[in-house]
Amino acid sequence: MDRNYHVIAASSLFDAAPARMIPDSLAVLDRIRESGLVGMGGAGFPTWKKLSFGKGSDVIIANAAECEPLLEHNVARLRSNPGEILSGITLAMRQTGASKGIIAIKAKHTESLDAVRAALSAAGEGSSAFDIDPGIEIALLQDRYPTGDERAIVRDVLGTLVEPNEIPSKAGAVVINVETLLRLHQAVVERKAVNTKDITVAGEITGSGFGNDVSLVLYDVPIGKRVADVLDALGIRLADDARLLMGGPYMGGEITAEDCITATSGGVIIAGSEIQDEGPMGIIVCACGASEERLKAIVQEKGSSLCGVEFCKNAFRLPNGRLKCRNPGICPGQTQAVLALRKKGAQSVLIGHCTDCSNTVMQVAPKLGMRVHHATDAYMRAGGEHLIRSFRKTTVNTQA
Numbered sequence: 001m002d003r004n005y006h007v008i009a010a011s012s013l014f015d016a017a018p019a020r021m022i023p024d025s026l027a028v029l030d031r032i033r034e035s036g037l038v039g040m041g042g043a044g045f046p047t048w049k050k051l052s053f054g055k056g057s058d059v060i061i062a063n064a065a066e067c068e069p070l071l072e073h074n075v076a077r078l079r080s081n082p083g084e085i086l087s088g089i090t091l092a093m094r095q096t097g098a099s100k101g102i103i104a105i106k107a108k109h110t111e112s113l114d115a116v117r118a119a120l121s122a123a124g125e126g127s128s129a130f131d132i133d134p135g136i137e138i139a140l141l142q143d144r145y146p147t148g149d150e151r152a153i154v155r156d157v158l159g160t161l162v163e164p165n166e167i168p169s170k171a172g173a174v175v176i177n178v179e180t181l182l183r184l185h186q187a188v189v190e191r192k193a194v195n196t197k198d199i200t201v202a203g204e205i206t207g208s209g210f211g212n213d214v215s216l217v218l219y220d221v222p223i224g225k226r227v228a229d230v231l232d233a234l235g236i237r238l239a240d241d242a243r244l245l246m247g248g249p250y251m252g253g254e255i256t257a258e259d260c261i262t263a264t265s266g267g268v269i270i271a272g273s274e275i276q277d278e279g280p281m282g283i284i285v286c287a288c289g290a291s292e293e294r295l296k297a298i299v300q301e302k303g304s305s306l307c308g309v310e311f312c313k314n315a316f317r318l319p320n321g322r323l324k325c326r327n328p329g330i331c332p333g334q335t336q337a338v339l340a341l342r343k344k345g346a347q348s349v350l351i352g353h354c355t356d357c358s359n360t361v362m363q364v365a366p367k368l369g370m371r372v373h374h375a376t377d378a379y380m381r382a383g384g385e386h387l388i389r390s391f392r393k394t395t396v397n398t399q400a
């Protein structure tokens with residue numbers, strides 16, 4: 001089941017300058033470059049470069065995993081604009097020479113799936129208003145984090161696990177976020193430069209007229225708009241102890257209301273204070289969740305002392321210092337890390353793990369009398385969602 005969400009067109013909240021028009025005379029790749037389009041899923045890599053490097057690929061995969069909890073703007077667009085997104089996939093296929101297009105989406109997003117299936121049928125019958133390649137298929141994903149990681153998508157859809165220092169092209173794939181594909185269609189077909197971004201506002205959204213169990217999806221927020229202005233327009237008043245996260249509960253970073261919406265903004269999540277814990281507290285760092293620095297900051301916000309730092313065995317450090325997971329979302333076992341923290345005197349443990357690994361921590365830490373916290377807790381609580389703890393594996397029929 002989808003989380004409840006409500007779509008609001010940002011144009012109903014504030015005036016925005018019309019998008020700059022791209023000259024008709026430009027070739028497709030030049031239109032994309034001229035539009036200023038970058039990966040809107042968070043990476044921010046220029047799309048024209050991604051398509052240029054992807055020449056000779058076999059498949060374009062549309063990343064519609066909507067991996068982070070509380071965020072809904074990608075699946076909302078699939079429901080309201082499936083034709084434009086399929087047109088974006090088609091354009092990406094033609095630019096790279098890929099013969100295949102795949103939309104990778106969680107099986108639980110049933111209404112978005114129905115919309116995509118209807119748009120594909122219309123294309124097959126020749127009744128679509130959009131130019132859509134008939135070879136586009138749907139791949140269903142499990143509802144677990146981090147399904148939307150590029151390498152996890154390639155593994156789950158194509159059956160190939162590329163190395164942490166490799167990119168999807170190693171498996172013949174180019175992975176592109178669905179909002180990027182929508183903007184790709186707008187740049188090439190409608191000739192509009194990119195000047196807006198879809199975001200989700202969730203958490204303590206008191207004053208918006210909705211409960212905190214609803215996510216507010218805002219279409220086309222002007223890039224550069226202050227977060228304070230967005231919240232004001234929605235009638236949201238921040239409590240004195242409010243904290244703001246830009247992005248999803250797992251990978252987002254703390255911001256202030258003075259920060260601005262950018263081309264890679266995904267969510268604005270509002271939470272209150274962290275629940276206190278006397279500690280001592282140990283942390284286990286994951287490659288696909290909160291960074292070591294953010295975990296340490298949360299330990300402080302909880303009023304605890306830090307007694308140890310461990311890393312998930314799957315976390316691999318690249319030469320540039322960044323952590324990457326060897327096999328995203330497949331737990332290598334957390335018992336050793338939990339025992340090591342216990343030995344250092346930890347009475348509680350703070351993790352930022354994927355769902356599978358959180359599950360493993362839960363099989364060990366409580367038996368040792370340790371309290372378990374997750375970096376996402378305050379934001380999940382604020383959004384009226386279950387905390388990331390135990391995870392029941394589901395079997396997904398990949399026959400879309």
Ligand code: SF4
Binds near residue numbers: 287312324331354
């Ligand atoms: S296996 Fe470890 S590093 Fe990989 S996603 Fe899960 S917790 Fe993170």
